[in-house]
Amino acid sequence: MPRPSSAAWTLRALAYTFFALAVFALAGPMPANAQEPTRLAVGTTADVVNLNPLVGNSRSDTWVTNLMYPRLMQMSANGQKEPYVATDWGYSDDGLTAWMELRDDMMWSDGEPFTADDVAFTITAVTEEAIGITAGLVGGSFERARAVSPTRVEFDLTQRDGQFLTNMGFWMPIVPEHVFPEVGQVSEFANDSDWVSAGPFVMTSVERGQRYVLEAVETYPFAPGGRAAVDEVVFRVFPDVNAQALALRAGDLDLIANAIPPAIARALSADPSITLVEIPALGWAHMQYNLERPPLDDLAVRQALAHAVDYEAIRRIALQGQAGSTLSSVISPVLSFWHDDTIEEYTYDPERARALLEEAGYTDADGDGFYDGITFGLLYDQAAAEIANWAQIVRDSSAEAGIEIELTGLERNTYLARARDRDHDIYAGSWSIMEEPAAYLDLAFRDGGFINYGNVSDPEIERLLDEAQAATSPEEALGPVQAIARRINEQVYDNVLYYQEFQFAYNSDRWEGFVPQPSDLLSLVNPLSLASVHPVD
Amino acid sequence: MRLLSYASRRLLRGFATFLFAVTITFFLVRLLPGDPMLAIAAPGMTEELLARQIADLGLDRSLIVQYVAYLRELAQGNLGISFLRGQPVSEVLMARLPWTLLLTGSALLVTIVLGVPLGVLAAVKARGAVDRLVQMVGVIGQSLFVPSIGIFLLYTLGLWLDLFPIGSAVDPDTHGVARALSILHHLALPCLTLVMAQLASYVLTLRATLIESLGEEYCDLARVKGASERRVVWQHALRNALLPTTTLVGLQIGFLVGGAVLTETIYAYPGVGRAIFEAVGQLDYPVLQGAFVLLAATVVLANLLTDLLYGLLDPRVRTA
Numbered sequence: 077m078p079r080p081s082s083a084a085w086t087l088r089a090l091a092y093t094f095f096a097l098a099v100f101a102l103a104g105p106m107p108a109n110a111q112e113p114t115r116l117a118v119g120t121t122a123d124v125v126n127l128n129p130l131v132g133n134s135r136s137d138t139w140v141t142n143l144m145y146p147r148l149m150q151m152s153a154n155g156q157k158e159p160y161v162a163t164d165w166g167y168s169d170d171g172l173t174a175w176m177e178l179r180d181d182m183m184w185s186d187g188e189p190f191t192a193d194d195v196a197f198t199i200t201a202v203t204e205e206a207i208g209i210t211a212g213l214v215g216g217s218f219e220r221a222r223a224v225s226p227t228r229v230e231f232d233l234t235q236r237d238g239q240f241l242t243n244m245g246f247w248m249p250i251v252p253e254h255v256f257p258e259v260g261q262v263s264e265f266a267n268d269s270d271w272v273s274a275g276p277f278v279m280t281s282v283e284r285g286q287r288y289v290l291e292a293v294e295t296y297p298f299a300p301g302g303r304a305a306v307d308e309v310v311f312r313v314f315p316d317v318n319a320q321a322l323a324l325r326a327g328d329l330d331l332i333a334n335a336i337p338p339a340i341a342r343a344l345s346a347d348p349s350i351t352l353v354e355i356p357a358l359g360w361a362h363m364q365y366n367l368e369r370p371p372l373d374d375l376a377v378r379q380a381l382a383h384a385v386d387y388e389a390i391r392r393i394a395l396q397g398q399a400g401s402t403l404s405s406v407i408s409p410v411l412s413f414w415h416d417d418t419i420e421e422y423t424y425d426p427e428r429a430r431a432l433l434e435e436a437g438y439t440d441a442d443g444d445g446f447y448d449g450i451t452f453g454l455l456y457d458q459a460a461a462e463i464a465n466w467a468q469i470v471r472d473s474s475a476e477a478g479i480e481i482e483l484t485g486l487e488r489n490t491y492l493a494r495a496r497d498r499d500h501d502i503y504a505g506s507w508s509i510m511e512e513p514a515a516y517l518d519l520a521f522r523d524g525g526f527i528n529y530g531n532v533s534d535p536e537i538e539r540l541l542d543e544a545q546a547a548t549s550p551e552e553a554l555g556p557v558q559a560i561a562r563r564i565n566e567q568v569y570d571n572v573l574y575y576q577e578f579q580f581a582y583n584s585d586r587w588e589g590f591v592p593q594p595s596d597l598l599s600l601v602n603p604l605s606l607a608s609v610h611p612v613d
Numbered sequence: 614m615r616l617l618s619y620a621s622r623r624l625l626r627g628f629a630t631f632l633f634a635v636t637i638t639f640f641l642v643r644l645l646p647g648d649p650m651l652a653i654a655a656p657g658m659t660e661e662l663l664a665r666q667i668a669d670l671g672l673d674r675s676l677i678v679q680y681v682a683y684l685r686e687l688a689q690g691n692l693g694i695s696f697l698r699g700q701p702v703s704e705v706l707m708a709r710l711p712w713t714l715l716l717t718g719s720a721l722l723v724t725i726v727l728g729v730p731l732g733v734l735a736a737v738k739a740r741g742a743v744d745r746l747v748q749m750v751g752v753i754g755q756s757l758f759v760p761s762i763g764i765f766l767l768y769t770l771g772l773w774l775d776l777f778p779i780g781s782a783v784d785p786d787t788h789g790v791a792r793a794l795s796i797l798h799h800l801a802l803p804c805l806t807l808v809m810a811q812l813a814s815y816v817l818t819l820r821a822t823l824i825e826s827l828g829e830e831y832c833d834l835a836r837v838k839g840a841s842e843r844r845v846v847w848q849h850a851l852r853n854a855l856l857p858t859t860t861l862v863g864l865q866i867g868f869l870v871g872g873a874v875l876t877e878t879i880y881a882y883p884g885v886g887r888a889i890f891e892a893v894g895q896l897d898y899p900v901l902q903g904a905f906v907l908l909a910a911t912v913v914l915a916n917l918l919t920d921l922l923y924g925l926l927d928p929r930v931r932t933a
Contacts, residue, residue: 123891125697266699284708285883286781314780314881315890318764323779326772489896 113291113307114611116587118601119320119329123284123313128267129249130198130207139333139601140288140311141249144273148176148195149245150604151593154412155358155511156550157242160298161190165245167548171236176245178227184252185273185293192223197253199231199244201262212526213243213515236546238553239515246511250274276304276607287312296607305589305610321581324350330587333601335578337461338396344581351584356410357576358595359507360402361463363454363470364530364570369501371449376436378568381452381502382422383429384477385470391574394465399574406520407513407561408575410594413550414513416558419565429477440478451480455500457492458485463504466573470504495529503529506576509595513557514544521560521569532569588612619924627917634909635687639680642901683902692906693899702903706885710907712782713884716876717869719800720807721862728812729851729858732819736854737846739824747820751813759872762806763879770802777802780881803880807872811865815858822857826850856927863919870908 120139126132129141148162164177182190201207203215217237222230233240255272257265271279276299277290288311292304299305312329314320321340323329325347336344336352344350365372365381372378382404391399402408404421438447454470456463464485471481481502486494495503507527510516518541519525523533540556540563547553564570578596591605599605667673671682686693692702735747771779777798778784784795826832827850835845874886881887885904892900 125895126699131699264699268700283785283883284705285712285887286783286881287785289785310785312781312881313883315878315887316760316764316881319767319780319879319881322764322767322772326775326779328779488894 145249196221299607361506692903728815736823754813
């Protein structure tokens with residue numbers, strides 16, 4: 077048996093050897109010298125989950141893959157779809173054929189031309205394999221796609237669907253047919269090496285948990301000089317937002333891709349090298365009342381609930397002023413084409429709420445300060461800081477109106493499961509991007525809709541939705557869309573509290589020329605923006 | 614022979630512990646609230662498509678059937694496929710494991726290198742100013758929360774004094790010696806965080822046992838025989854006092870692994886702890902389960918080694 081002292085020495089030697097070996101093993105071999113490129117470091121809070129742009133649907137997935145796989149349309153500041161890779165589009169007179177014209181100067185980074193065949197291939201794969209969100213948005217009416225020339229693609233539809241082109245144009249990234257596997261295997265394609273891009277950058281290396289490196293491609297027709305001004309974009313992953321903000325201040329990051337929480341934004345605003353950019357959300361925060369849970373099926377009760385919310389306090393205190401009113405409409409003023417400014421916001425008026433309840437026959441027989449039977453659970457995600465804050469304001473202001481609100485803040489996955497099962501009285505949440513009204517109103521208010529958390533079933537809304545969806549131009553859809561928003565407001569099917577003004581931060585001592593686009597998905601990290609940004613002269 | 618029998622018993626116990634850990638974590642992970650399909654399901658996805666995906670992932674089978682299938686695959690070294698990435702879990706985790714081993718291994722090493730002299734100093738100068746200072750700092754260290762230490766160090770040493778980088782494990786485009794130095798540079802703060810969080814346990818344990826040992830008869834005998842106090846402390850008393858500390862190393866491995874989840878998250882360090890943090894949010898059962906299995910195996914193995922070492926250091930243990 078060895079003596080303890082020699083065992084200890086052996087162990088110590090082994091430990092030091094392990095340490096040295098571990099460091100050098102992770103270090104790797106020495107390569108040839110390379111020149112320092114212009115590099116933009118972008119912070120994200122999460123790793124890319126899936127590099128197949130048709131499958132990956134997290135924020136990080138989208139930010140990174142958007143730089144390689146172009147969408148056909150882009151979004152204007154007011155949420156309208158504008159030409160991008162697609163220069164023009166429309167529908168046949170009967171509405172059963174849709175067409176799209178494409179630019180003729182797009183190339184993949186391996187030298188292959190970007191053509192209508194790539195578009196036809198992508199939509200065929202998406203619909204046949206039912207991949208991701210796009211399949212849900214376009215799959216209902218799509219029948220087949222044909223590349224009738226390198227720059228024109230036509231789509232046969234099974235029914236009139238005025239949202240088909242804009243949904244597909246904005247939500248579906250186009251992938252290269254000559255690189256991806258054949259239809260049937262696309263969803264399983266990991267796309268984790270040998271990337272080919274038709275965007276401003278192409279991925280060159282991935283270090284999961286640390287960084288994703290993309291290099292500028294030589295030609296990108298949308299960049300001011302025909303090529304991105306920076307040589308490299310590096311996405312660095314910082315799961316903790318406080319550490320991420322410190323990295324920006326220390327100069328380890330140049331830009332933070334995710335929206336900055338108000339408290340951190342305040343700290344960053346004191347740093348002269350940091351600029352904060354305000355970008356409106358394309359979604360909104362709201363409460364939906366479960367119509368299958370009496371007495372929430374009673375309009376008077378819903379109206380009383382709507383008048384028992386202190387909207388200004390929510391926007392001023394819980395959101396620290398970084399929010400605007402939608403006028404209690406499910407169409408935010410950010411979507412200026414669709415928004416109806418004649419709708420009136422519910423007023424915070426506890427007395428009126430009490431009067432409504434009393435007129436409807438509710439009483440407080442037990443004298444506890446709350447109307448009998450007017451007690452509701454409010455379901456929310458406790459990790460959503462702003463919502464957790466305003467849920468308390470809702471509870472307190474409702475109590476002023478004699479309405480008892482019991483807060484049910486749950487862990488996110490449990491919250492989602494309860495919402496999916498419609499196991500709630502009042503659902504509190506927020507939507508990130510609601511940019512195509514006829515499409516999202518269908519998901520949220522059609523009987524059986526995927527996110528119809530209020531169990532709304534209203535024949536008038538169904539009729540208007542059919543009308544809006546059959547319209548083949550925005551002008552034609554405007555009337556029914558606004559009528560739906562008005563009816564939702566009048567019937568209090570949904571109580572929209574605000575749309576958020578997100579804040580994004582970058583190092584303005586070093587960089588200028590970002591092109592902001594609405595929503596936290598596009599913000600400053602959209603392809604046009606990163607193709608345009610350049611070092612400060 | 615005794616040593617062999619002792620080692621076999623410990624090995625068998627280690628395997629049983631590992632199996633227990635695998636079983637518990639398998640069911641715990643699946644008892645997490647929520648439904649992994651929520652992370653996968655898209656608006657407008659049809660019921661049939663959803664059902665097909667659930668079946669593809671094996672989530673339509675009973676828990677027991679899933680468990681037996683999991684054990685069968687595990688026995689063949691297969692940890693499954695990530696729900697969200699479609700990538701083998703072993704690939705996901707093996708890319709992360711070296712970083713966690715480096716972080717926890719170096720934290721353990723630094724803790725022992727610092728903890729032993731500090732413990733000795735506190736014991737030798739018991740009730741003196743140094744001892745009181747060590748005790749005070751020790752108590753504060755034990756009560757600190759890992760993320761608080763992390764943000765404090767990032768702010769002071771990273772941002773304010775600009776001595777260390779913020780985030781990641783290594784700079785890009787560095788190679789050879791420069792890369793090794795970059796790794797050490799990035800390792801410093803997360804390692805220091807874990808050291809600060811656990812150093813006190815070692816120092817205080819060693820201090821207490823060393824004070825006890827120094828009062829034992831064999832130390833008095835050594836003194837009577839003319840041994841210097843330095844020799845009494847380092848050659849006689851410390852050997853015995855180190856035995857409980859060795860046990861502590863085994864116990865603290867579990868803490869280190871837990872601390873690594875938080876530390877890696879704060880420091881954007883790309884280890885297994887981060888993978889756990891991400892997988893919990895996404896309900897990616899296979900990655901979560903695989904990470905637990907890997908960490909359980911590490912802890913069990915470390916404890917096994919500690920036990921064997923203890924057997925070598927103290928012959929009485931082998932017959933216990």
